[in-house]
Structures are given as structure tokens and as C-alpha cells.
Amino acid sequence: MANGSVRTRRDVWSLQQPWDPILEWYARGVTAMRARPIADPLSWRYQAAIHGYHTSLDPYRQPGESLPSASERQRLWNQCQHSSWFFLPWHRVYLGIWERILSDAIVQLGGPADWALPYWNYSDATNPNARSLPPAFVAAALPDGTPNPLRLEQRFRMGVEADGSVPLDDSDVSLDCLRDRVFTLDPNSGTTAFGGPSTLFSHGGGPAGSLEQTPHGNVHVAVGGFSGNDAGLMSRFETAGLDPVFWMHHANIDRLWDVWLGRAGSGGNPTSLDWLNATGARFRFRDHTGADKTYAPADVLDSKAEPFHYAYDTIADPLPVVVAGPGPGLESLATRESAMAELVGATKAPIPLSSPTTRVGIELARPSGPALESLTPPRVYLNLSNITAKRPTTRVRVYLGAHGEPREEDLAGTLPMFGVETASDAEAPHGGSGLSYVLDVTRIVERLKAEGRWNPERLDLSFVARDELGADVGLLVGSVSVHYE
Numbered sequence: 001m002a003n004g005s006v007r008t009r010r011d012v013w014s015l016q017q018p019w020d021p022i023l024e025w026y027a028r029g030v031t032a033m034r035a036r037p038i039a040d041p042l043s044w045r046y047q048a049a050i051h052g053y054h055t056s057l058d059p060y061r062q063p064g065e066s067l068p069s070a071s072e073r074q075r076l077w078n079q080c081q082h083s084s085w086f087f088l089p090w091h092r093v094y095l096g097i098w099e100r101i102l103s104d105a106i107v108q109l110g111g112p113a114d115w116a117l118p119y120w121n122y123s124d125a126t127n128p129n130a131r132s133l134p135p136a137f138v139a140a141a142l143p144d145g146t147p148n149p150l151r152l153e154q155r156f157r158m159g160v161e162a163d164g165s166v167p168l169d170d171s172d173v174s175l176d177c178l179r180d181r182v183f184t185l186d187p188n189s190g191t192t193a194f195g196g197p198s199t200l201f202s203h204g205g206g207p208a209g210s211l212e213q214t215p216h217g218n219v220h221v222a223v224g225g226f227s228g229n230d231a232g233l234m235s236r237f238e239t240a241g242l243d244p245v246f247w248m249h250h251a252n253i254d255r256l257w258d259v260w261l262g263r264a265g266s267g268g269n270p271t272s273l274d275w276l277n278a279t280g281a282r283f284r285f286r287d288h289t290g291a292d293k294t295y296a297p298a299d300v301l302d303s304k305a306e307p308f309h310y311a312y313d314t315i316a317d318p319l320p321v322v323v324a325g326p327g328p329g330l331e332s333l334a335t336r337e338s339a340m341a342e343l344v345g346a347t348k349a350p351i352p353l354s355s356p357t358t359r360v361g362i363e364l365a366r367p368s369g370p371a372l373e374s375l376t377p378p379r380v381y382l383n384l385s386n387i388t389a390k391r392p393t394t395r396v397r398v399y400l401g402a403h404g405e406p407r408e409e410d411l412a413g414t415l416p417m418f419g420v421e422t423a424s425d426a427e428a429p430h431g432g433s434g435l436s437y438v439l440d441v442t443r444i445v446e447r448l449k450a451e452g453r454w455n456p457e458r459l460d461l462s463f464v465a466r467d468e469l470g471a472d473v474g475l476l477v478g479s480v481s482v483h484y485e
């Protein structure tokens, strides 16, 4: 590619279906990368292993094959950053290097020098097909009759329908995360934030940022699915990168970071040097030449510049413009960055989710801190912490209210179980604490108040499994707490 030119990552559904040259070259490049042995850093499997790897979960394992050295695996594999403020910049580097490796493979095959990874905009309300996989990810063969590596048979056994439709509904791909004004989540604050909690280089333990939860986590587990004790590739950290859908999913997540930064009211990226320079925690990779390199968020904030040179066809704001005025969602940034939400209630024991619907009630105290004095109604957050399971399992919907059938308008959010069994395993890298999510339920509480259905002394919740939980899952929510801000 000529110096100074910028690749344009396009909406996959805006391409010619089924076989736009971008998709056909995507497939041919994947085939070339898949032909390389796992010890080759430019191979399909090595690249997936950077995100996560475990021999027992590797579907392509060949008896007797050699892996990279133990020290290289230790240094460069199992690096994925989740539940961390490094989630977005780490995955940006990961995709940027991978895109260059695939593009080089395409050039070697005689393809275009400006190939760019397409993105999957499952939240596009103007596209009736948005939540389906494009036909290139369903077709059995390429136009020349060779097998299509963008299709994975396993997807169609576990989650995805034969026509490519994916079990996602509006709430699963909601972009409410864009309304969060603050990037960095104080893990003890009880509130939500767009980008994730300030952490060292690590994944797991703290709450996930709002983008990482929805749509990111929901799309992973909807495409991956699970069945019995098994889970689809996209449902686990250790196998997600083996699915070609992973890359166009994460391209969209990366794009949403740029969308958020461009929104009126966005608080922007962290300015802390601990984040910008990833002090003591620089991201270690081998680049498209195989050379050892380290990166930090500050190196990749402008995607159009060195080292990756790409842009998106659009980063227009998909949500209605925020109008200034009183009410939930419009608190000042200054207040929000200094405030801690006040704990007003919590469960006293872990909650086993062993039946299709589980109900809990939480006693609420009167706020005594800043939420009491606030002139505007408090924002209300549910903190669901240390969600653990022994096996892959289904998404769980959380509803306010516990009487009769849960009402769709009382849906507080969905808990995606992406990587739950690894996050729950104290023996796994960064594991043991399970998954934690924070849901902003302010708008539901305001409506319940308006309808006369809000009880300030008690909050009832219903947990509803989206599909069958599976046998011996041992799904447990460690604690639920309610916070006012």
C-alpha cells in the first residue's frame, strides 16, 4: 500500500452480496493463513491464540505438532483484555496487526493492496438484515467452488440459523452504552462507564465497561452459542479468534469507540498516563513481519496514522442528539467524575440461577449521602458481581419487578456469559472472580415511579434464562447491589 494511504473499513452489509471482492479476498486470505502452522506467528491459529489458547479447547489440534516455545506462549498468548480500560486499545492493536497480516497474504495471492477488514453493524436499525450473518459467512463454497473458510459448521449447530440469522434482539444490540459520558469506570463507584475499569494489564475480576457488555458480549455468545458442555468458538476467549466473524465484530466495536468519541457529551479518552502509556503494562505483540513490538493506547489513538492507517466509512452518531435539560442522563460531567454512587441495598447471599426464572427482593435504605440532597431524581444502578459458572451457559435477562410475567419494558439488561467458565476458574489466567456487570436502570425506575409501581423500600428482580441453562452449570450471581447517584 502506498505510503500515506488509508484503508477504509466498510459496513459488510453495504458490500455486494454474496461475493464482493472484499469478501472473496477475505476468504482467500483466511485460507492462506490457515495453511500456515500454528508455530508461525502469521498463521490463523497463532493469531487466535494471542487472544486465548488452551490445548484442550483447540479444535484444530494435530497430534505431535509443535507449538511456539513455552516462553513465547507465556509472553504473547492469552493476552486478551476484558473488564479493563485496555479492552478497546488492546483490541485495536490486535486487529490492526491482523489486518496487515491478512492484507499481505492477499497481496501475495495477487489481490488488492488496500484490502480492509469489513465491520458488522448488527445495530443498524435501517437494515432489516443487520442481525444476520452476510451470505459470504453462510455459503458452502467460494465462486470458484473451493470450500469457504468464512463458514464454520459449528456455528450452525449451536446458535446461528441455516439462513445466517443470529439469535439477537433489539436489546442485545442496543447502543445505550454510547450515552455513558465517562470512559473510565471506578470499580468501586457502583456506576457505569463506556470504556471499562482502570486496571493493570489483566482481564477479569472487575465490572466490564458498558460497550463490552452490550452489544459486545451478547454478539459473542449469540454467534458462538453453546450446547451441553460445549460452546461455539465465539463463546470462549480461547477460541473466539478462530471464527472469521470475530474480526468483523471487533471492527464494529472499534468503530463504536470512534462513534462515542465524536458524540456531543462524550467525556473523551482517559488522560491518565497509566492508561495512555500503559505504564508497566505495554501490549506485547509480534507485528506483520514477525518482529517483537510493544504498544500503548497513546500509540493508536488516531487510527489513520501510524502504525495502522485505517478509517471507517462512517462514524455518524446513530442515536438521537442529546438535548440539554434536567432529568436522568443529563448530569454534568464534573459531578459524575467526582461522584461515587451510594450503596442503598444488597443481597446477603449468592443467588443460584438454576431454574428458568429466579426472583430476588432487595431491601432498600433511604439514601443518606449526596443522592438525598440532589435536586434531580437519583440515577439508579444495579451491580451484578462475581457471576460464575462451571460450564458455558445461556444469556440471562434481568427484569425489574417480580410479579407475574416480566414485562419487556422492565428489562434492565442482559448478562452475556462470554468466557464465564474461564473467568470462574481460579486456575485460568486472570480467572477466579467470574464476570461482573453494571446496569443503569434509571429510566425504568423513573417510569415505574410515574406509574405508581415503585417501592422505595424494596426492589424486586427477575432473572430469566434466555435458553435452557444446561445441566450442572452451577450458575451463581455472587451479589447484587443497588446504588443511587
Ligand SMILES: [Cu+2]
Residues within 6 Å of the ligand: 216, 220, 240, 250
Ligand atoms: Cu470480543
